[in-house]
Amino acid sequence: MTTGTNRIMDEFAKLMTDAAGAAQGVRKEIETAFNAQAERWLNSMDIVKREEFEAVREMAIKARDENEALAARIAALEARLAGEGH
Template sequence: MQTRNKIFDDISQLMTNAMGVAQGARDEAETAMKGMMDRWLADRDFVTREEFDAVRAMAQKAREENEALKARLDSLEAKG
């Protein structure tokens, strides 16, 4: 009976070690993939959300100023 328990203990230890190795490999693969994606994204000319929002706000302000200037110009042309 003692031999049987030793075999089960050895198998249990082997499975535990295998799971640890598998988890380590998974973590390493995730880290490598994340690094690859970060490098790929860095090589592209993508803008951050903050940069996009800032440019969009500037464009909106420019549109509003253009509309105000057009209204003023139309008013001046109507007078003249």
């Protein structure tokens, strides 16, 4: 009787392993389909990607710094011109 019980347990274990493998496959397919749909949805919204945002942000910071430097130079030149005029 133990041989019959062992065989039943072995078959049950094999069935559970197969079911787990099938569930894993289905899960992977659902994740792939979800990710593809999410990507299509985000692309349709014309959302800026993080890399593009960071690149534009860096350009804006650089432009602001250059603007501040130019404003300081203009102020210095104006002060010098005002001093020479007296």
